Amino acid sequence: MVDTTDLFDRIDRPRRLPDEVAVSIIGAIEGGQLVAGDRLPTEADLAKRFGVARTVVREAISLLRYDGIVDSRRGVGAFVTDASQRSSFRISPACFEKRKQIVQLLQLRTGVQAGACALAASTRTSEQMEKIEETYAQMVAADKLGPANALEERVDSELLLYRRITEASNNPYYAEVVAMIEANIQNNLRSAFLKNAAASEFGADIIKEHYAVMKALREGDVEAARTSARTRFERAADRLAARADFA
Amino acid sequence: MVDTTDLFDRIDRPRRLPDEVAVSIIGAIEGGQLVAGDRLPTEADLAKRFGVARTVVREAISLLRYDGIVDSRRGVGAFVTDASQRSSFRISPACFEKRKQIVQLLQLRTGVQAGACALAASTRTSEQMEKIEETYAQMVAADKLGPANALEERVDSELLLYRRITEASNNPYYAEVVAMIEANIQNNLRSAFLKNAAASEFGADIIKEHYAVMKALREGDVEAARTSARTRFERAADRLAARADFA
DNA sequence: TCAAATCAGTTGTCAGACAACCTGTTTTCT
DNA sequence: AGAAAACAGGTTGTCTGACAACTGATTTGA
Numbered sequence A, B: 001m002v003d004t005t006d007l008f009d010r011i012d013r014p015r016r017l018p019d020e021v022a023v024s025i026i027g028a029i030e031g032g033q034l035v036a037g038d039r040l041p042t043e044a045d046l047a048k049r050f051g052v053a054r055t056v057v058r059e060a061i062s063l064l065r066y067d068g069i070v071d072s073r074r075g076v077g078a079f080v081t082d083a084s085q086r087s088s089f090r091i092s093p094a095c096f097e098k099r100k101q102i103v104q105l106l107q108l109r110t111g112v113q114a115g116a117c118a119l120a121a122s123t124r125t126s127e128q129m130e131k132i133e134e135t136y137a138q139m140v141a142a143d144k145l146g147p148a149n150a151l152e153e154r155v156d157s158e159l160l161l162y163r164r165i166t167e168a169s170n171n172p173y174y175a176e177v178v179a180m181i182e183a184n185i186q187n188n189l190r191s192a193f194l195k196n197a198a199a200s201e202f203g204a205d206i207i208k209e210h211y212a213v214m215k216a217l218r219e220g221d222v223e224a225a226r227t228s229a230r231t232r233f234e235r236a237a238d239r240l241a242a243r244a245d246f247a
Numbered sequence C: 001t002c003a004a005a006t007c008a009g010t011t012g013t014c015a016g017a018c019a020a021c022c023t024g025t026t027t028t029c030t
Numbered sequence D: 001a002g003a004a005a006a007c008a009g010g011t012t013g014t015c016t017g018a019c020a021a022c023t024g025a026t027t028t029g030a
Helices: A017-030 A043-050 A054-066 A093-097 A099-123 A126-145 A147-167 A172-200 A204-219 A222-242 B017-030 B043-050 B054-066 B093-097 B099-123 B126-145 B147-167 B172-200 B204-219 B222-242
Strands: A070-073 A077-080 A088-090 B070-073 B077-080 B088-090
Touching: A017 A043, A017 A054, A043 A054, A054 A070, A054 A077, A054 B054, A088 B172, A099 A147, A099 A172, A099 A204, A099 A222, A099 B099, A099 B172, A126 A147, A126 A204, A147 A172, A147 A204, A172 A222, A172 B088, A172 B099, A204 A222, B017 B043, B017 B054, B043 B054, B054 B070, B054 B077, B099 B147, B099 B172, B099 B204, B099 B222, B126 B147, B126 B204, B147 B172, B147 B204, B172 B222, B204 B222
Parallel strands: none
Antiparallel strands: A070 A077, A088 B088, B070 B077
């Protein structure tokens, strides 16, 4: 049975007008037509130009305001903020066209995960460590069954393992950032991930990489946790990048 | 002249209804009253309950949809997505109440910056290095003038220095994440930052920390860049945390 | 001269309507 | 009887128009 979870879904979903208007305005800002401090055209003006109702424009602007890209004042207008005011980090799905961007996102994940693992090595509770050991055991068991029998179990338990480790850092910011990066990678590369896992993420050598992280966590060795986690994710990224079929 | 940039601004700005509605709905989700897969009440229903117009509810829901917290389908309703679908990382200003959360954010910054510096050591161009050297020289010059004469210059050139280094990683994801964290720290702790800088971020010993990073970047030494950057930010966080007046 | 009142313009909110769409039910046809 | 088609009700998406709250500049009045 072939995995079809990432086929046949959400194609050509009906576009929403506010989103398109927002993208258009963001384009004007990123393109330099509107710079920090500039006032946007009035909502009525924008509505007329885009040929949509003012409610649509309002929703679009409210999205930009939400991200801190513009700031609107009643009775005055909406103004472009300077870039340092942006209050969110967002990965747009459209960014996954180019292979280069995937590599960059994997780099970011590597760095953040290394930090999270290092932190977890010093802050984890014994309860958290138990859960981590449990998940690790599941992963090892699935690994022994091989890619033909337990592909998804192997991949999912690995994801869960590192999620639990990240949560054991007891720093919600780390947990959130990692979760978001992971979700975006998964959503866009799930099938490639599975294929890659089947081809090059099984076996004793790979388990050794994970074991090094586990050992560091058990012993509370911060530096070892950092290094082993970084090594593990760098290598995984290399193996994934080495496969040409992920795009 | 005392710096008053972070006094007397944006107090009690007129609340916007959609934001409050959004916060209320998010609260219901985070509080567990609504779990993944649940359908939200209809917009008309919510409007009646909150005592606001439907446009207000729509704007609120559009914010949640923007963050991937809910997913709405025309003719059906809006549904809470599972947490792994969240598509943005956001630091809410309200989170800066507790000292613990500031420490956590500084931890995250340390980890991310270390990764960015390490990457920059291998990917920087010589043009980027020139700009970095230039900014470094400015910082050193401001440092020599002392906190009484060049406090803001010193702090701002340091911020610019690490922004340029991060950009030299040539990974926009790193740049964005760092910029966002930095902006949030600055917006909420600017005065504490300045005070702390005056008290404990001047002098040859501190410059040595930065110099170590610079040296690693010049030589393209990835590991040295990572370690020195981490050391530098860890120590800076420690010094800041050591001052009790930052809250 | 200078302060207060006025005014035009903009965003924030409200109310109602209709279009597009989904789901389940009923009707119709074979 | 069974399946296909039409229908009905409900929900989101969009449109329209109106008014309230507010700002900045202009005009007015003492």
